[in-house]
Amino acid sequence: MAGVQTDLTQGSVTKQLIKYALPLVVSSLLQSIYSITDMIVADRCVGSAGVSAINTACVVMNMITQIAIGLTVGGNILVGQYFGRREHDSRKRAAGTLFTLCLVVGLVAAAVLCILAEPLMKLLNAPTLTEAVDYFSICAIGVFFIFSYNALSAILRGVGNSKLPLYCIIVSVVLNIVLDILFMAVFRWGVKGAALATVIGQCVSFIVALIFCIVNGKELGIGLKFLRLPGSIVKQTLRLGMPTALQFTIASISWLTVIALINSYGEVVSAGNGAANKIRDFCQVFITAMTTGAGTMCAQCIGAQMYDRAEKVMKTCLKITVGMALVIIALAEIFAPQLCSIFASDPEVQHWAVINLRIEIVCQLFYAGMFSYNTLATGSGHTMFLMWNTFLNCIVVRLVLALLLNWIMGPNGIYGVYIACGVAVASSVPVGMWFYRSNRWRTSLVK
Numbered sequence: 001m002a003g004v005q006t007d008l009t010q011g012s013v014t015k016q017l018i019k020y021a022l023p024l025v026v027s028s029l030l031q032s033i034y035s036i037t038d039m040i041v042a043d044r045c046v047g048s049a050g051v052s053a054i055n056t057a058c059v060v061m062n063m064i065t066q067i068a069i070g071l072t073v074g075g076n077i078l079v080g081q082y083f084g085r086r087e088h089d090s091r092k093r094a095a096g097t098l099f100t101l102c103l104v105v106g107l108v109a110a111a112v113l114c115i116l117a118e119p120l121m122k123l124l125n126a127p128t129l130t131e132a133v134d135y136f137s138i139c140a141i142g143v144f145f146i147f148s149y150n151a152l153s154a155i156l157r158g159v160g161n162s163k164l165p166l167y168c169i170i171v172s173v174v175l176n177i178v179l180d181i182l183f184m185a186v187f188r189w190g191v192k193g194a195a196l197a198t199v200i201g202q203c204v205s206f207i208v209a210l211i212f213c214i215v216n217g218k219e220l221g222i223g224l225k226f227l228r229l230p231g232s233i234v235k236q237t238l239r240l241g242m243p244t245a246l247q248f249t250i251a252s253i254s255w256l257t258v259i260a261l262i263n264s265y266g267e268v269v270s271a272g273n274g275a276a277n278k279i280r281d282f283c284q285v286f287i288t289a290m291t292t293g294a295g296t297m298c299a300q301c302i303g304a305q306m307y308d309r310a311e312k313v314m315k316t317c318l319k320i321t322v323g324m325a326l327v328i329i330a331l332a333e334i335f336a337p338q339l340c341s342i343f344a345s346d347p348e349v350q351h352w353a354v355i356n357l358r359i360e361i362v363c364q365l366f367y368a369g370m371f372s373y374n375t376l377a378t379g380s381g382h383t384m385f386l387m388w389n390t391f392l393n394c395i396v397v398r399l400v401l402a403l404l405l406n407w408i409m410g411p412n413g414i415y416g417v418y419i420a421c422g423v424a425v426a427s428s429v430p431v432g433m434w435f436y437r438s439n440r441w442r443t444s445l446v447k
Contacts, residue, residue, distance in 0.1 A: 005219070006160025008297045009084055009304045013312045017320075021293030023166040024157075028285035030169040032278075033177070040343060042194055045184045046131070048271040048346055050191050052263075053131030055274025056124050057195075059259045061139050063252030064109065068147045070248040071105065072098060072154035074241025077381050078233075079158025080296050081446045084303025092219075095155040096226025097233040099148070099213075104229075106147030113140035125260050127267040131191045138195035145202040152209040155220055157296050164212055168205045176201035240445065243383035247390040254394035258402055258417060265414050272352030275343035279357055283328045283364060287321045291371035298379025307442050314375050314436065321368035332361040359418040366425035373432025381445035385435055389428045398424030 008016055042050035075098030082091035113120075117137040118129075126132035153165045176197050183193025210222075217223035262273045294317035301310035332339065340353035370389070377385050398420055405416025435441065 005083070007083075008160050008300045009306055009309065013297075013309065013316050017290075017294060017297060017313060017316055020160065020162050020297065021290045023162040024289040024293050025286055027162075027166045027169045028289040029282070030166075030173040032282045032285055033173050041180045041184045042191060043343060043345055045188070046190050048267055048344075048349055049128040049131055050194075051271040051274050051344065051349070052267050053126065053128045053135050053191050054194060055270060055277065056121065056126040056128075056132045056259060056263065057136035057139060058274075059124065059252070059255055060113075060120055060136065061143075063249065063256065064113065064143055065146050065150075066248030066252055067245045068102070068106070068143075068150045070245030071147075071238075071241045072102065072150045073244040073378065073383065074098070074237040074239070075101075075151065076154035076158045076296065077240050077299050077378065077383075078237060078446060079155055080299030080379070081303030081381070081444065083159050084300035084306075091158070092221030092226050093228075093230070094233055094237065095158070095221030096223070097229060098155060098237055099151045099222060100227045100229055101234060101237065102147040102151035103144075106144040109147065110141055110143040113143055123260075124256060125263040127263055127270050135191040135195045138192060138199060142199035142202040145199070145206040149202065149206040149209055152206070152213050152222075155213070155222070156209075157292075158299070159220070160296070160300070162293065164209065168208045171208055172201035172205035175204055236446075240381050240383050243387040244378075247383070247387040250387070250390050251394045254399045257399055258421060261402060261406055261417050262414065268346070268348050269352050269414060271344060271346070271349045272340075273356055275340050275349065275353035276356035276360065278343055279332065279339050279353075280360055280364075283332060283361065284367060286324050286328065287364065287368050287371060290321050290324070291317055291375055293317075294372070294375040295378035298375050300379075302379045302441070302444050303446070310376060310379060310441075314372060317375055318369070318372035321372055322365065325364040325368040328364050329361050333358055355415070356418050359415070360422045363422050363425045366423075366429055369429040370425055370432050373429070373436050376436055376441035377432075380441040380443065382435075382441060385440075389431050389435075392431060393424045393426075393428040397427045 006020065008020060010016075042054055075094055078094040079091050079098075082088070082094060114137060117140060118133045121129055121132040121136060124132075149168070153168075156162070156164050179197035179200055180194060183189045183197050187193060189196070213220050213222040217226075259273070263270045294313050297313045298310045301307070301313060336354045336357050337350065340350045340357060344350045344353055370393075374386055374389070377383070401424065402417045402420035405420055406413035409416040
């Protein structure tokens with residue numbers, strides 16, 4: 001089963017981290033192409049109204065996706081640590097429980113979001129309400145596939161398999177691009193076509209991963225005998241996963257408030273923010289994917305009680321991501337106009353996108369520090385710490401500072417909102433450093 005599982009507790013830390021994380025980086029880049037393709041094609045076929053609608057709806061969809069990822073972190077930690085301990089029966093039970101749980105939660109979430117589509121878009125002050133509701137209503141159906149796919153992906157990552165998720169994303173992204181062009185440029189279905197293309201891509205990605213996991217179900221824990229919801233494992237999965245889901249919810253609520261503030265400045269500024277967000281998010285996937293890979297490596301090492309190796313994984317990750325962040329910031333600052341022109345054809349939208357990007361891109365350096373220190377907390381199961389650290393930078397700093405600067409700067413308040421978003425993450429870096437030096441991560445919370 002060498003092609004299914006990889007032991008990350010052995011070999012060179014740097015080589016293992018890069019080898020394991022590289023497919024995650026590529027997968028994340030391809031996943032970001034989902035919304036990027038929607039944005040580019042929508043700009044050409046629908047105009048700024050379509051871009052604004054997709055931007056507003058995507059904030060909620062990104063929030064749901066992050067909650068799904070956060071919930072599956074609990075299962076990923078269990079699978080990774082049980083793998084490191086060589087407790088394979090426990091690992092399979094944890095995997096089967098995670099998948100079953102996400103099937104149920106995904107189905108319920110999809111139904112609720114379909115019902116709440118219009119109220120949510122009104123709450124966000126969507127400048128183009130009809131288009132935003134149309135896009136979100138269809139994307140809400142895909143929430144079931146988002147939860148289910150992320151469960152399978154977490155199980156695979158836990159056993160060191162980062163390649164299969166990459167293959168799934170390749171298939172779905174290629175399909176998404178083709179369908180985007182077909183539905184919007186040829187059939188002229190507008191933002192509904194963009195949403196439908198995305199959901200079909202998500203569905204295919206889930207099906208490909210499911211087939212692989214069923215074929216290897218005996219080893220991965222996806223067989224019928226493991227598809228249960230035993231109370232003890234559900235409780236442990238939620239105990240580890242819910243703080244992370246709440247962490248992402250807190251971050252998303254902060255962004256939702258920020259988006260509502262930005263939308264109050266009108267359609268053009270909203271569309272510019274949408275373009276800048278796509279570029280910033282695309283840049284950030286390098287750092288996020290690398291630290292996700294390091295988190296799984298830390299989980300396996302801590303499960304095997306190889307604490308010195310786990311510490312080395314974190315330090316290696318920190319060096320790589322800080323270097324990546326510096327390069328990303330330099331490129332974004334230099335080529336901001338050219339990058340923004342890809343996502344917005346309207347010169348005024350481009351103008352606001354460039355301003356937004358050049359201010360907010362600096363946060364990539366702080367994300368590199370925060371996420372790298374967080375790998376030890378993730379790997380050891382200290383997800384409650386992650387939640388409170390996120391609360392600090394997203395609510396106490398970003399949200400409060402954005403509201404305050406928006407009020408103080410009056411007509412120029414939009415600049416204050418951008419500044420708040422660009423510097424807020426810096427507050428979590430010293431907190432992460434404190435957690436690392438406290439050695440609390442050397443005590444695993446997985447029983």
